[in-house]
Amino acid sequence: MNTAILWFRRDLRLADNPALHLALREAERLIPVFIWSPEEEGEWAPGGASRWWLHHSLADLAGELAKRGCPLVIRRGDSLAELRRLARETGAGGVFWNRLYEPAAIARDTRIKEALREDGLEAQSANSALLIEPWQIRTGGGDPYRVFTPYWKAAQALLPAGRLEPVPAALVPAAEPPQSLPLEALELLPRIAWAAAFPGRWQPGAGGARQRLERFAEDVVLDYSARRDQPAQDATSGLSPHLHFGDIGPRQVLMRMQRALAEDRGSGRIATTDHFLREIGWREFAHHLLFHFPRTPTEPLYDKFAAFPWRKPKDYAADLAAWQRGRTGVPIVDAGMRELWTTGIMHNRVRMIVASFLTKNLLIPWQEGAKWFWDTLVDADLANNTLGWQWTAGCGADAAPYFRVFNPVLQSQKFDPQGEYLRRWLPELAALPTDRLHMPGAQRPAIVDLAETRQRALDAYARIKGA
The missing domain is CATH 1.10.579.10 (DNA Cyclobutane Dipyrimidine Photolyase, subunit A, domain 3)
Incomplete structure (x- = not known):
């Protein structure tokens, strides 16, 4: 395969991006694309604050790709139609992406994978968003977990190990650059000034995520268990929006915390780091529940x-x-x-x-x-x-x-x-x-x-x- 399409969604980073490395193993040339298709999210299209973040995180990703000589293609419309169009325009032989776990996304991605393969294209997906896939853990009776503590006990035995995938130094783009919309054409930014204070609080994108993780690992985590419940204190990681949009992945967080422990075992980091990693565990548990009980965004579990x-x-x-x-x-x-x-x-x-x-x-x-x-x-x-x-x-x-x-x-x-x-x-x-x-x-x-x-x-x- 000479050319592959890398379909970005909520994995807006180059570091430790499994779909990126799948594509690079299969093809010489890469076409990174983001397709804005909120209608495909069902009743859970991104809200106003999320769209603000998405705009700036996409801008950061586009800049990182441009530095490596491979511009981000931006499209608007039906995802399958746009992927097919991009494959025809570039002669791409495959499409690669990282999985999402919301019910509407699962249904959409399943349909797209089947359609692309029927077209004769390679279609592969990978896991960049979670430490453990929702289907990997079951109770002794074979049912999904509904209680966190036994879930997390079982999950800890399956936590990933090994090295993180590196950021490519350079990428080879398509021979002829495909057409792309400007980011502003997606109209993600709010039309009223209610988000005016967001930039003073946040730096969306992989760079901002790395800074937050380093600050947390080197300093804040030491007092995390003692101060995390005090809302006046800046005592939490602030990583939740970065994790949602994939500016950073949970493997990166896990391994940075493990390195912090290895560097300083006598400082009290063990207890506080374990406390923080339980919060990462709650995030995993939430996705486990949503996957197995897809009606729960609108209906009670019980x-x-x-x-x-x-x-x-x-x-x-x-x-x-x-x-x-x-x-x-x-x-x-x-x-x-x-x-x-x-x-x-x-x-x-x-x-x-x-x-x-x-x-x-x-x-x-x-x-x-x-x-x-x-x-x-x-x-x-x-x-x-x-x-x-x-x-x-x-x-x-x-x-x-x-x-x-x-x-x-x-x-x-x-x-x-x-x-x-x-x-x-x-x-x-x-x-x-x-x-x-x-x-x-x-x-x-x-x-x-x-x-x-x-x-x-x-x-x-x-x-x-x-x-």
Whole structure:
């Protein structure tokens, strides 16, 4: 084979990219292509924050490819039609890509692989997004796991070893450059300025991912287990959007952490690194669940929760809008929602608090929260988003006790004791004494009474307890 097409999707890097090396083993010339086809994502086309990230990550990838003499081809339209067209235009003998695991992507990719092979083209896919494929692990009874701890115990025996695939120093492009759209033609950037603060927080692309990983491995990980739940602290890796878009791969993260351990075993890194790698494990577990239970982005994992007595949309519309805009009158909830709107991210501890408030105190279906996060998070990932919301709502994997209701005041006092996070995102409350700062109604009346709505939620869960 003289020429191969490398189809980029959410693997926007050259380092440790299995599909890239598959293509280079089969062909001399390479045609890297990105096809913008959001319609093929079903009801989970990328949201606004994700599109912002995608634009900049593609720009970074295009620059890296250009340095190696192989420009990125950008197309818009039906993926199969564009791949066929590109193969005809260039005489390519095969198409190579890295796998995705969302239900719509699996169906689309299966159809494309079959069609390309019927055309006489080679079509191969590889794994760049996960440490372990979702189908590699089963319980002793042959079923998918639904509980994290036994899943992760089994998964650790299968973690990959060996070296990472290097970044090619140079690439040989097609003899005649195919037509390509400019990146701006995809219109990924928001038309309003709500994402204006994103560049101050994020550097999408492989370069930004490497910097974050190095900083984390050399410094932040030392205090990770002690500080990771404190939203005012910069104490997490910040790698989640990079992992979602494939700016960096989980093998790169795993092996950098293993190297950190080998370099300094006497510093306490073992415990903190293990704690961080469990979070990578949760990401793997989320994809395991989505693969085996593809209906869960919209339906509860456990059927009995389909009868849960959620409020009706006409009754909760005003409360949902207040939650989305950070106007509930509960300081930690409002601070988290404003952080999300301003930066495209929310600290994980605060995500649990605001999700509990929405589903338990407001009795608003978790699907409403999942949709809002999908549009506003730069790390919006269908597997992670689904797992997180179902866990908090009590209807998904590992959600025991399923009736848990986070007390936002106690959570705020425990994890932001000096009110640094609250003052950062609620400057109108900055002058209040700390003991009042955490309390509902500190600046505006709370939209619900926490005690009353907690009891209402417990009563609602009691109704389905025996179902």
